[in-house]
Amino acid sequence: MTSLGNYSDSGKYRNIAITNSKRVHVGPSFQFNAPVNIIKNVLSINNCENSESDANDVRLNENKYNDTVHIISRRSWLAQPPLEPHTLLEAPAKYVIICHTATEEGFCVSENTYVxxxxQDFHIEGRKWNDIGYNFLVGSDGKIYEGRGFNVVGAHTYRYNTDSFAIAFVGTFVNKLPPSKAIIEARKLIALGVNNGAIAENYSLVGHCQLSPTRSPGDMLYEEIKKWDNWDSSKQYFKNGR
Incomplete structure (x- = not known):
């Protein structure tokens, strides 16, 4: 039995009843005997050759680097919004904590955006955190990527989140250093944080491994940050149990 009922003015059948049938087709059918191009709009992520235009240049005032910090905004790396509003720091950060992400490196905006x-997905879905844990991230392309941003409580170092500022280098730096341009940008970012009041002038610089049982920021990068201003050698996780 095949019954299609009444065909309405809107171009649709009101009732359809089909039994004991195969290869049934109801509705219009189109056949194309030529090549078909399907055009779909997608969000654009700049490739390695065109990554410069994504950076917002923030100029430092009266700092020893006398240069700009190249910051990629959350919007530019297509961040999802935090699940809840960020909690603000009550005072300038006492600690600047250097981490690495223990992932692949990114050498351009598109690669860093992907990583x-x-x-962020892992921190939100896996860790059940409100957002990506770090305040900022540094790519091996020599650009800064906005995480939670300045003056915001992060999620990276137990007991220290409420009075610290975390910078994570994208990559794994156990056996090698990040490119020099990434190191320079990270140090400029710290200077910017001090200039705008987000980081205390007498801050302590530490590696993530000095405060938590982790290898972050990697052996090579950890040796590097010991040369930076304000490095605090007194913080040793395995000595004081903190």
Missing amino acids: IRLI
């Missing part, structure tokens, strides 16, 4: 979005 950082995966990190």
Whole structure:
């Protein structure tokens, strides 16, 4: 039995009843005897050759680097919004904590965008955190990627989140250093934080491994940050149990 009922003015059948049938087709059918191009609009992520235009240049005032900090905004790396509003720091950060993400490196905006979005997804879906844990991230392309931003409580170091500022280098730096341009940008970012009051002038610089049982920021990068201003050798996790 095949009954299609009444065909309405809107171009639709009101009732359809089909039994003991195969290869039934109801509705219009189109056949194309030529090549078909399907055009779909997608969000654009700049490739390695065109990554410069994504950076917002923030100029430092009266700092020893006398240069700009190249910051990629959350919007530019397609961050999802935090699940809840960020909690603000009550005072300038006492600690600047240097981490690494223990992932692949990114050598251009598109590569870093891919890695950082995966990190954010893991922190939110896996860790059940409100957002990506770090305040900022540094790519091996020599650009800064906005995480939670300045003056915001992060999620990276137990007992220290409420009075610290975390910078994570994208990559794994156990056996090698990040590119020099990434190191320079990270130090400029710290200077910017001090200039705008987000970081205390007498801050302590520490590696993530000095405060938590982790290898972050990697052996090579940890040796590097010991040369930076304000490095605090007194913080040793395995000595004082903190």
